[in-house]
Amino acid sequence: MALRNPGWYRGALGFFLGAAFGFGLVLALRAVSGLDLFQTEDTGYPHIVVPMITAPFGFLIGFGAFDYWFRWAAGKPTVPEDHSDHGATRWQDYFKFNTDHKVIGIQYMVLTFAFFLIGGLLAMLIRAELAQPGSQVVGANTFNGLFSTHATVMIFLFIIPMFAGIANYVVPLMLGAPDMAFPRLNALSFWLLPIAGIIFLGSFLAPGGAFDAGWTGYAPLSGGAPLGQTFFNVGVQFAGASSIAAALNFLVTIITMRAPGMNLWRMPLMAWAQLATSLLVVGATPFVAGAQFMTFFDRILGMNFFNFLEGGDVISYQHIFWFYSHPAVYIMMLPGFGIISEVISVHARKAVFGYRLMALALIGIVVLSYSVWAHHMFVSGMFSWLRVPIMISTMLIAVPTGIKVFSWLGTLFYGKIQTQSTAMLFALAFIVTFTVGGISGVITAMIPLDIHVSETYFIVAHIHFVLFGGSVFTIFAGLYHWFPKVTGRMYDERLGRVHLWLTVVGTWLTFVPMHWIGMDGMPRRVVDYASQYGDWNLVISISAFMLGAAQLVFVYNMIVSWRFGPKAGSNPWRGKSIEWLVSSPPPVYNFTAIPRVVGGPYEYGTPGARHAIMAEDEEGATVPTPEPSKVTAS
Amino acid sequence: MTRLPIFKLVLATLVLGALQSVVLLQVNWFGDAAATATGPIDTLMDVTIVVSSFVFALVCVFLGYAVYKWRVKPGDEGDGLPIHGNTKLEVWWTLIPVLIVVGLAGYSWAVLVDIEKKDADRINVDVYSQQFEWTFGYPDSGGKSSEGELHVPVNRQIDFKFHAQDVIHSFWVPEWRIKKDNVPGITTDAVITPDREGTFQLICTELCGIGHTTMRAKVVVESEEKYNQWVAGLKEKVSPFLLTADQAFEAQRKAEEREKGIEGSGVEETGSGDHSD
Numbered sequence: 013m014a015l016r017n018p019g020w021y022r023g024a025l026g027f028f029l030g031a032a033f034g035f036g037l038v039l040a041l042r043a044v045s046g047l048d049l050f051q052t053e054d055t056g057y058p059h060i061v062v063p064m065i066t067a068p069f070g071f072l073i074g075f076g077a078f079d080y081w082f083r084w085a086a087g088k089p090t091v092p093e094d095h096s097d098h099g100a101t102r103w104q105d106y107f108k109f110n111t112d113h114k115v116i117g118i119q120y121m122v123l124t125f126a127f128f129l130i131g132g133l134l135a136m137l138i139r140a141e142l143a144q145p146g147s148q149v150v151g152a153n154t155f156n157g158l159f160s161t162h163a164t165v166m167i168f169l170f171i172i173p174m175f176a177g178i179a180n181y182v183v184p185l186m187l188g189a190p191d192m193a194f195p196r197l198n199a200l201s202f203w204l205l206p207i208a209g210i211i212f213l214g215s216f217l218a219p220g221g222a223f224d225a226g227w228t229g230y231a232p233l234s235g236g237a238p239l240g241q242t243f244f245n246v247g248v249q250f251a252g253a254s255s256i257a258a259a260l261n262f263l264v265t266i267i268t269m270r271a272p273g274m275n276l277w278r279m280p281l282m283a284w285a286q287l288a289t290s291l292l293v294v295g296a297t298p299f300v301a302g303a304q305f306m307t308f309f310d311r312i313l314g315m316n317f318f319n320f321l322e323g324g325d326v327i328s329y330q331h332i333f334w335f336y337s338h339p340a341v342y343i344m345m346l347p348g349f350g351i352i353s354e355v356i357s358v359h360a361r362k363a364v365f366g367y368r369l370m371a372l373a374l375i376g377i378v379v380l381s382y383s384v385w386a387h388h389m390f391v392s393g394m395f396s397w398l399r400v401p402i403m404i405s406t407m408l409i410a411v412p413t414g415i416k417v418f419s420w421l422g423t424l425f426y427g428k429i430q431t432q433s434t435a436m437l438f439a440l441a442f443i444v445t446f447t448v449g450g451i452s453g454v455i456t457a458m459i460p461l462d463i464h465v466s467e468t469y470f471i472v473a474h475i476h477f478v479l480f481g482g483s484v485f486t487i488f489a490g491l492y493h494w495f496p497k498v499t500g501r502m503y504d505e506r507l508g509r510v511h512l513w514l515t516v517v518g519t520w521l522t523f524v525p526m527h528w529i530g531m532d533g534m535p536r537r538v539v540d541y542a543s544q545y546g547d548w549n550l551v552i553s554i555s556a557f558m559l560g561a562a563q564l565v566f567v568y569n570m571i572v573s574w575r576f577g578p579k580a581g582s583n584p585w586r587g588k589s590i591e592w593l594v595s596s597p598p599p600v601y602n603f604t605a606i607p608r609v610v611g612g613p614y615e616y617g618t619p620g621a622r623h624a625i626m627a628e629d630e631e632g633a634t635v636p637t638p639e640p641s642k643v644t645a646s
Numbered sequence: 647m648t649r650l651p652i653f654k655l656v657l658a659t660l661v662l663g664a665l666q667s668v669v670l671l672q673v674n675w676f677g678d679a680a681a682t683a684t685g686p687i688d689t690l691m692d693v694t695i696v697v698s699s700f701v702f703a704l705v706c707v708f709l710g711y712a713v714y715k716w717r718v719k720p721g722d723e724g725d726g727l728p729i730h731g732n733t734k735l736e737v738w739w740t741l742i743p744v745l746i747v748v749g750l751a752g753y754s755w756a757v758l759v760d761i762e763k764k765d766a767d768r769i770n771v772d773v774y775s776q777q778f779e780w781t782f783g784y785p786d787s788g789g790k791s792s793e794g795e796l797h798v799p800v801n802r803q804i805d806f807k808f809h810a811q812d813v814i815h816s817f818w819v820p821e822w823r824i825k826k827d828n829v830p831g832i833t834t835d836a837v838i839t840p841d842r843e844g845t846f847q848l849i850c851t852e853l854c855g856i857g858h859t860t861m862r863a864k865v866v867v868e869s870e871e872k873y874n875q876w877v878a879g880l881k882e883k884v885s886p887f888l889l890t891a892d893q894a895f896e897a898q899r900k901a902e903e904r905e906k907g908i909e910g911s912g913v914e915e916t917g918s919g920d921h922s923d
Contacts, residue, residue: 233813320831362726366736391825393834407747418739424712427726431717451698458754464823467851532677533820535851538859617728
């Protein structure tokens, strides 16, 4: 019976049962309390809000996310080694509750890339409206919804989970682990994401339109906003829970499941970066969940956390929100730093320069990033004494970031730089573009300058240089770099270069002029602007359309190469870390036996040096003893 | 290992950095200036642009040189040199950036103190913001008020007090370089000394709802006589609605008391009788 086995049918049934339960509960409680059955004034709508929470849980239960845990909790016999939901042999297996980290990694990457295209489409609409002064495409209400959902989709459904997806695929392989520590939790983390996506995008159907208080959702504006804002409050909980569960999984995997011989100082920087990111996610994400719960309670239950008329404190919302959302910037950047270290080292055929300092810099950023949240609030009216300490810690965070940039440059020196590789070109483009974002970051940290530029297009320019020129470039570098590993096929480098150049030029042409118009006086989040900015906005819009179109080249390249590309072999880049020592794609359980790690991950140029020895090699017993690495003169 | 042409690379960095600085300093980044704070702020910006130019040039030159010099030749399957790091170099590129950012932070701090200094003969202006309009009160002139149009005298420091009625708004006149959020429930403030007569635009920069884009007001900076005449000619007083609905004053007073309360009694008054709802 299809309805008794976990899967889409039972999931759909669970969805309807969950929705009916929530709906009935609200109506019953309201009837018992003698209230009108339906409350549709103001921000209420409990008969929509409660099912919005119960229906996804019904779906997840029906889909099979909790079957094993329920059986175990009920004392029924469980099969610890039941791998029936592990691995994929057909494309349908990717639409199931699957516990294989490689399947989950692909699920993450494909789904989040779809969200990237949706978020990009929203951006195209925004730029169409802003191409000329006056009203072009949408009205003010829709426009506010567009930029709010654009940012939310890109942050919560693309950048953060895309990194989780890439890491999901490669980090266990790099560690020599057969899977993540908690495969079922891993699958649950993934399936929370489409739910968050449907809720965020579903808000467009809500009466009053999509949430439109910005992705920052500042109180009290968000407190009184129409129903759509509740979709944001709830969607963030699902995306946040996904993120936290994935981070816990990474922490346990990285700390306990490294192959024998892999001490912390033999761990690839990709794994270091994921460790650092996970520390941030676990510590900070609960704060955004809290901020949204408090707004939610203010809106639905009439609480007064941020209601100034009843003694609520408006500014405390910003403190709680940014205590997550500044570290979130590093959650969106540190995994990219890890990717860049791998890509540059492999494609320059050289050890990462200053490996230990690189790892320590990641940890330094984690520690510092908890002390800089209030630099988003220099003009907010918060206590003025906090500004200068926050300015200093914010500017100091440029130091570990600078260390990383200098070390990547150092890695290039005396290497063999493979400039034909699209992955490498994206890494190089990232270094230059991200440096600009870093510099404008220092400018916005300096209070007297920030007072002028905050809430202007300068900020829009800065975050896009950091998140597009930074995070998205690293994502592309990573996707190109591990594409042969994931699919077993090579992508087309020529199309890759077309994509690269259109993207790089598009990024610079789109976001550089925003610095100028912002400083000159154009505020952000406006649907219309003074006519003197018309010309620059037209340039920006045309460049943005080019940037958007360039991504279609990538989509074409990936799809066609996945199907028809030449076979890649297990190690097309001649990498040293463990993921390159297994077949492409790797076998279902990754390794026939756990590999043994005997050296650092980047032993390029040292004859005979190896990072890991695979079980298959051990049987031959002709493994050369690795020499200690040393600098040889030439 | 071939010796690096360090001298040439540094020279190239300096030349490129200088060239970039010169080009970038030609751009009038901040637009027109019309207040005393703009001098120190714009200078700070120029200094930052010069420093940044050299940092960016450094990255470009070293990256460009590496790619030019060590790009792989077709068919070369070899590895780079097994260099794993250089502690001395790593210490330097940690310490020098620390010095640069601490220097810039100290300079910024000095500018901040400078632009927030209060004059003894400043005049007070209240700014009341609500969705989606600005109202201004002139308490020094008997509580007169104007809607949608702010007049201030030139060369006198204005002590603005900001009050928001509903959601957060933000006060920004780009030519003055000063921005401050208007936060419901508290009173925020900023001092500005306009030093050029003219008409400017006041822009709301904090997303405040559907009419955010259109929430602008006219700002007129004029001679003190003209200003006095204009204020004297105002008929309206600040509406009691703005004053009483705004419990901000009360909350602000309490907040200030708390701030001072470290040495004070810490006992809070209850019920000022003003708002009996």
